[in-house]
Amino acid sequence: MRTYLECYPCFLRQALEASRIAGLDPDQAHQVMRQVLELLKGLDPSQTPPLLGDEIHRLVRRLSSNPDPYRQIKQASTAQALGLYPRLKALLDEAEEPLDTALRLSIAGNIIDLAIGREYDLWETVQLVLQQPFAIDDSAELREALERVDQVLYLADNAGETVFDRLLIEELDVEVLYAVKGGPTLNDATREDALQAGLDQVAPIVSTGSDAPGTILKRCSEAFRQRFDRAELVIAKGQANYETLSEQGPRLFFLLQTKCPVIAQDVGVPLGSIVLKQG
Amino acid sequence: MRTYLECYPCFLRQALEASRIAGLDPDQAHQVMRQVLELLKGLDPSQTPPLLGDEIHRLVRRLSSNPDPYRQIKQASTAQALGLYPRLKALLDEAEEPLDTALRLSIAGNIIDLAIGREYDLWETVQLVLQQPFAIDDSAELREALERVDQVLYLADNAGETVFDRLLIEELDVEVLYAVKGGPTLNDATREDALQAGLDQVAPIVSTGSDAPGTILKRCSEAFRQRFDRAELVIAKGQANYETLSEQGPRLFFLLQTKCPVIAQDVGVPLGSIVLKQG
Secondary structure (H helix, E strand, C coil): CCCCCCHHHHHHHHHHHHHHHCCCCHHHHHHHHHHHHHHHHCCCCCCCHHHHHHHHHHHHHHHHCCCCCCHHHHHHHHHHHHHHHHHHHHHHHHCCCHHHHHHHHHHHHHHCCCCCCCCCCHHHHHHHHHHCCCCEECHHHHHHHHHHCCEEEEECCECCHHHHHHHHHHHCCCEEEEEEECCCCCCECEHHHHHHCCHHHCCCEEECCCCCCCCCHHHCCHHHHHHHHHCCCEEEEHHHHHHHHCCCCCCEEEEEECCCHHHHHHHCCCCCCEEEEEC | CCCCCCHHHHHHHHHHHHHHHCCCCHHHHHHHHHHHHHHHHCCCCCCCHHHHHHHHHHHHHHHHCCCCCCHHHHHHHHHHHHHHHHHHHHHHHHCCCHHHHHHHHHHHHHHCCCCCCCCCCHHHHHHHHHHCCCCEECHHHHHHHHHHCCEEEEECCECCHHHHHHHHHHHCCCEEEEEEECCCCCCECEHHHHHHCCHHHCCCEEECCCCCCCCCHHHCCHHHHHHHHHCCCEEEEHHHHHHHHCCCCCCEEEEEECCCHHHHHHHCCCCCCEEEEEC
């Protein structure tokens, strides 16, 4: 997905939020804003938005001398989601269509996303998403693909959401590789975050080799790119993975909530939709 | 009021909205955004936000070759408010405290503000504001001042809101000069808009001599500045007049709704408050 003019104000908003979370003083925050203005001036609109997001978070990490400003937030998100795990597991045990419910839960977990908004009630979202009709529902195609392949490459999104991914992986009858970021960016899940959520109990955890938001293939490791190229089926969670991989073809299935109006428009659904879309 | 870092994304959002309303093509809108990025880089944070707002809307008017892109919106807002006029007048006729009700109505009219958000239901807002407690209520001081002076300088805000101003002016037992913008900017009321709302039936209409949002004194005419300096009592409507005149002392009374989180914080009240504040 390209970068739209509507993304410009949002980049500045995210830069300011990240500066505050990293504890930058007003002069440093001003410095971040000025540098983001410069980056925006030179922006190539054909590039995907997370490429600039990466620059912004890198800048904030450098100026704050804090390699992981979202660490506490991520730990709290994971702990909150783990607190729901028994109730979510019970929901699945009672479900008539466990895979459908698990897919919905995995999308419900996508509400955990600090890049967009900080107000959410996780359990309320779960209830809502279990009832909400899909705006795009390619789950039949996904089921069919799951029958066909030996392995799924599962691209994680945020810490906390990982717990919901774990529930889905527990319902899948196929080997899953769970791919997390190679280093901290925003509240994206790293190996450490995935371990806190217990993902190692259900899947080997692999690294994209990149600490950029989404999956920017040219910033991933050679090892991950080979894995990605070989994958017969990729489940990609969240908006940033959609933004960075939307052109990668039908091997990919995107599971997300459209929390950003620009992404919603690009996907072709209303804001606030739940989406299971084949690439 | 100074410009905060939180204003930066909002300026870009406003620039994009103005570009769309003025019908700029994508290349022109991109040009506007790039120029606003340049203006933001050089911004002196001690200046008031409407100074940059002025530059943005000037730029959009120039690029679109449209001296009044908000004309239709303003006319529709005024027509909508005029449609409510008989019901609002009836409310005042039945009011136990007509001046209090008229002050509240004038603040209710301040919801008409395209710089912030486009979704509003005017009548619902009226009902709400009539019940809502003031976050700051200097109406006792205002009443006292109204007893003391011979004339009020009333600084208009947006087209449509003018109709609510008219209702307040009809309740005042003192001569009022109604000051409108010297030329179109955003949806701010000009003489033409004030005439559509029937303000000439209740007060002489004077011009600030400036087509900037708010009241940026150094951009006003010499004649208006003299009028402003001589005024014993000034009623200043809306956020932009607060932003540009908040340091002008106790002759000023600000009537506004805090629709912007930064202004709410500067005033020291929650977002969405109704405020009657002495300078």
